[in-house]
Amino acid sequence: MPKRTDLLVIGAGPYAYSAAALARDNGIDTHIVGHPLAFWREQMPADMFLRSGPDWHLDADGNFTFEAFFEDREMRPEDFNPVPIAIFIDYAEWFRERTSLEVDERLVTDLTKPSGVFIATLDDGSTITAEKVIAVPGICYFANLPRWHADVPPTLRSHTSELVGFEDLAAARVVIIGGRQSAYEWAALLCDHGAEQVHVVHRHPIPEFAKVSWAFMDPYIDQTLAQRGWWRRLSAEKQHRIASEFWRAGRLTLEPWLVPRLATEVVTSHPNCAVIDVLPGDQDVRLRLSDQRTLIADHVIFACGYKADLSRIPYLRSVSHQVSTTDGFPDLTDGFETSLAGLHVIGFASTRDFGPFYGFTKGCPSSARIAVDELMRRAA
Incomplete structure (x- = not known):
């Protein structure tokens, strides 16, 4: 017989872990499906670092926090500054163990709602029937690329979400399109792995490299919890002001620990520039810039971020066709519910309606709390 559950959580990353654990702890029969932390393990470089610290965690109840993990492992947070990605993955798995969260490692290939309940078809052909669904689509689906990217042969191009190993680019000439944290961190990783040349091309000035505090987000998260729909009820002016604050800290300022790894004899920045022409060859590609320079690349990396498109x-x-969207984002209620009753979406795809904080792990506990409270309110 097909499995039945009250709540199906599709995805097995930090947001999914937070929501599934809280739902189950509040008496909701919950089933979570997906490859555990697949994006973190497979589409992020093993030797990269996080911009966040030990105060960002997954537990909406505040018990199994990142700081509690350090204490349990008898490790000092100050010895892991910046935080290696491997340490956060260890924490997320520790959280899963401590909350006794079982993950079904099959994948959902299709979701339908033929007669009032959802039917999820899995990659082995079996099905799960669910009253409610929380979908947590990973950002790997949303890789943003410039229109001209197709002019670069597929073997000579990658998005940062695809390029996580750098050994094959030792002694290579690489052009990175983009100028934020991922662009310069990939440049540093290329230096670490012996690239010959790295050119970083972006439309804006060179960002500042300085330590920033992310504490400015705390009151905004608190407001989101205290007042349902807080972000969407702000005026456009206030949203813009907060988004600009977030942009200054998260985009215009990059981590200072990158600087010593950006070898000056290897890395060249091309600020205030854009690619205006592409001349592909058999083994390399020539990119003509708006300042009339031409760069020859063995590989082009697109560090252009992500753009929601459900x-x-x-x-x-x-x-x-049953889910209303705006600019690719699902139109969500104050409880993360889409226009298709019973289908909730959290994580990056919720940032238009809940604020930019929900594209980072900082938003995990509060999104879980809001979504689960909504589920319980509807069931009451």
Whole structure:
């Protein structure tokens, strides 16, 4: 017989862990499916560092925090500054163990709602029937690329979410398109692995490299919890002011620990520039810039971030026509519910309606709290 559950959580990353653990702890029969932390393990470099610190965690109840993990492992947070990605993965798995959260490692290939309940078809052909669904689509679906990217041969191009190993680019000439944290961190990783040349091309001035505090987000998260729909009820002016504050800290300022790794004899920045022409060859590609310089690259890396587009989610293709969207983002209620009753979406795809904080792990506990409170309110 097909498995039945009250709540199906699709995804097995930090946001999914937070929501599934809290839902189950509040008496909701919950089933979570997905490859555990697949994006973190497979689409982020093993030797990269996080911009966040030990105060960001997954537990909406505040018990199994990142700081509690350090204490349990008898490690000092100050010895891991910046935080290696491997340490955060260890924490997330520790959180899963401590909360006794079992993850079904099959994948959902299709989701339908034929008669009032959801039916999820899995990659082995079996199905799960659920009253409610929380979907946490990973940002790998949303890789943003410039229009001209297709002019670069597929073998000579990668998005940062695809390029996580750098050994094959030792002694290579690489051009990175983009100028934020991922662009310069990938440049540093290329230096670490012996690239010959790295050119970083971006439309804006060179960012500042300085330590910033992310504490400015705390009151905004608190407001989101205290007042349902807080972000969407702000005036456009206030949203812009907060987004600009977030942009200054998270985008215009990059981590200072990158600087000593950006070898000056290898890395060249091209600020206030754009690519205006592409001349592909068999083994390399020539990029003509708006300042009339031409760069020759063995590989082009697109560090252009992510852009929401719910139509890219394969398992939602059967219900996508029932989900209202704006600019690719699902239109959400104050409880993260889409226009398709019972389907909730959290994580990056919720940032238009809940604020930019929900594209970072900082938003995990509060999004779990809001979504689960909504589920319980509807069930009451």
